[in-house]
Amino acid sequence: MDFTYLTVAVPFSGARQEAVDQILAEQGRQAYRGGSIRDALRGQGVHFLSITTVPEDDGHSAFLVLESSHDGGKAQAINVLARHIPETLTAILQAAQISVPSDLARFLRDQSIETGTKLRAVPGLPHRGAPGMTVDRIYKEEAFARRLREMVARDRSDGGALHRLGLIRARIADEVAFKEMMTKADVGFLAPAKGGGGLASLLGMVLRGVGNFFWPVLGVVALLVLGFGLWAGVTGGIWAGIGIAALTAVLALAALLAWIGALYVALRRAEKTDEVDDSPPDYKVLSEVMQIEDDGVVNHLAGISKMKPGRLRRLSLRLAFWVIAQLATRQFRPGFLGEIGTIHSARWVLVPGTDKLLFFSNYSGSWESYLEDFITKANSGLTGVWSNTIGFPRTSNLFFDGATDGDRFKRWARRQQRPSYFWYRAYPNTTAHQVRLHAAIRHGLLTASTEDEAQDWFDLFGSRPRRTRSLETDEIQKIVFGGMRRLQDGVFYGLRLPENTQAARNWLRETLPTVSFGDGKPLDSAHILALSATGLARLGLNKVDMAQFPVAFLQGMDDEKRAARVLMDTGEDEPARWKWGNGTSGVDLALMVVARPAQGLENAAVDSAAQTVAALQKHGGAVVAKIATRQLPKEGPVREPFGFVDGVSQPILRGSRRWAQDQTSRDVVEPGEFLLGYPDNRGFLPVSPCVPPERDPDNILPARTSKTADTDWPDFQRDTASIARDLGRNGSFMVVRQLEQAVEKFHQQSLDQADRLETHPGVPPGLSRDQRATWIRAKAVGRWPDGSSLTRHPHEPAGGWAGEKDSVPDNDFLHGQEDPAGRRCPFSAHIRRSNPRDSFEPGSEKQMGIVNRHRILRIGRPYDEGAAQGLLFMCLNADLERQFEFVQQTWAMSRHFHGLTEEVDAILGRGGKGGQLTVPTEAGPVIVEGFNDVVRMCGGGYFFLPGRSALRYLAG
Known part of the structure; x- marks a missing residue:
């Protein structure tokens, strides 16, 4: 569906300023909850509507500015306002002593401003927080999410997350009121950031910028090249024509680059000499602004800045708008300005024929938090635009410094503000985050198809989906987190699984409840289980599945060439001389058990493992190696046999309990350095073994992802039915x-x-x-x-x-x-x-x-x-x-x-x-x-x- 940003600017006499502000305040009360204006606009596709006055200044008249955001096209937006609140608009125009037209819709259309980033367009830039979301959809998805939240709160069913989600799907599908919500809707605005795109993308952006801003000059260059080339070709022959054309092109482009360089030098000189205004905001105006702010969940900001004089600043303003638009289209997350996701809708617009740069924003949260977000997350964009206005904190190279001077920037921002006397919002109690959340709840209900996706869906209620760097501790074997020093006894078994695949699986199914997971402190014992390549094969992985694992793992430590050339296991240490782990003494499974010492037992871990090992032997397995480890001291350091304290230097896994206690250590590393399914120190996901989706009919395994960026939402948008299942996630070698x-x-x-x-x-x-x-x-x-x-x-x-x-x-x-x-x-x-x-x-x-x-x-x-x-x-x-x-x-x-x-x-x-x-x-x-x-x-x-x-x- 189309979406329209409507901006209407009408000049009026500054002598009527106070009267107009007064009528705006009176009418504005009717735009609030339960007022007649709110009732008239509700359900008409209007997201936000504000009417603000711009005071007269330096020969420019005052302006009455209406800005609104609508579902539908421009004609539809104007007709909604002219048809549903004509009395309001008429009263405001009369207060400004503006002749009230007989055709209000035509008047609004004639006074509206079309903005853009092209060279001849009125400079301006719109932003939308949730592209594709209509007012009607926001209302309905909020009600749908509220009902699902009630169901989740009352859910007492047993089974995994996917099973419980299926029951909720069946229940909600029977409710007629939400039948429409059981169909998929676009959620492209929940996608992660697109990323920078590399050098080619940057070069393309530069070339597009040159074409966008200097096309008249490039056109003249093209005419000169063509003209001189034809002249030389006629008088001196084809090669002379080509040579003169090439020379003309080189000289013209050199002149263009020199001109651009001169513009840059002029900009830097201006940045160093422009005055910075540190004066405080007008107390009376600020009091009016703050009286209206923080009223509810959503707020409005109307800022009026004055442009610095000169054509250079007009050009650099257009450049800033163009760069932000390119980044928003090609790099930012949909609906985000940089990392800021609290904005419902916003726009910049330069009122034609004036030096007034207007900024309107409808945002979630307080003014203070909004400005802090700008200072820390999107300061370059703000600086690029407002560095062209008078009094802004000192900048460098157009986009840098400026807004990073937080206190000075906030003081400047307060001086620009005008009270939002008249402001309508369709959903005053819904933040931008909640709009996305409700869409994610609906989409996830319909599309989650694996156990981890179902768990992600439940996490949308009162929790938060897993970040890519956040550890799924309940899925990770306990030994990864260490901290088992208190379990002083230990035993290691090298085991061989039964040759019969079903017998091996039966044993593993019986043993699985004893395996220890999580980052919590262990109680009396912990069982750790790992499989060799032969062990995975005996559990039913076929050759195609096995090929997904690393070559080193598949070859094994006892591979003759690997042992000799990589591990240096030669001579007395060559695999043929090992006690276990080679050839006929190879093992399929490693079982490590640690336990708290118990009275009357020489090694409590051996006792704890006995039942597991006996069950394996009953199913046809065998013990190849058994190593009872030395009992660790109850207190004091652990020493290895040579007498040295051991375990002093260890990496610290980001997100683990140990990391929470020592986050600043040089030993902190990203989870992906040791665990599959998480970004490593360079931000990439390690390659992880996968199986085809048809090999996982019960959807036990998570769907493979290539996502490395943290987002607020599960990746429900993928067609997981065709995506390989990640066997490696939360695992290690x-x-x-x-x-x-x-x-x-x-x-x-x-x-x-x-x-x-x-x-x-x-x-x-x-x-x-x-x-x-x-x-x-x-x-x-x-x-x-x-x-x-x-x-x-x-x-x-x-x-x-x-x-x-x-x-x-x-x-x-x-x-x-x-x-x-x-x-x-x-x-x-x-x-x-x-x-x-x-x-x-x-x-x-x-x-x-x-x-x-x-x-x-x-x-x-x-x-x-x-x-x-x-x-x-x-x-x-x-x-x-x-x-x-x-x-x-x-x-x-x-x-x-x-x-x-x-x-x-x-x-x-x-x-x-x-x-x-x-x-x-x-x-x-x-x-x-x-x-x-x-x-x-x-x-x-x-x-x-x-x-x-x-x-x-x-x-x-």
């Missing part, structure tokens, strides 16, 4: 590696080196043999055994050599900025290789961002297995290759990391690949030799950690 640690060998090597280096000038003097050994071990790890960093505590542990002082492990340091030469924490130290921070570019935030792209979320635990002990290393990643494998290959096991030569991670160097640790000191490098092969790879695998919906789907 888990790495498991059983690393056996030769503790006695590690300590003996450090003692041997302490003896060899006793007299080395680079070794701190005055240390005992054990202290020298500790110093060497700390240099290999990058931290002291008490967890304090070498970067911040280079000479001794924070707690002292004897632990006589309190020590809190520290992590808020930068290797590069604080220790660029590696004299405190060597380049080959384990923690510097695992997380270089700013090592490569000291102090660079960009470098920190690059390093954070390769972080892993460690979730492992130490274990004891007979006389052997080690670390059950586990970590989570969204991308196995970019994260775990990159850290392993490019940082930890690279022989040339940070410019080193034939030197790998001082702790992980295995099977002859270690052997040397260079410790830079002021007395020259200390070379620690023969310090290697203290960690042995015993088994492991790559696993997919599914979200709750994915596990439900896999269970059939």
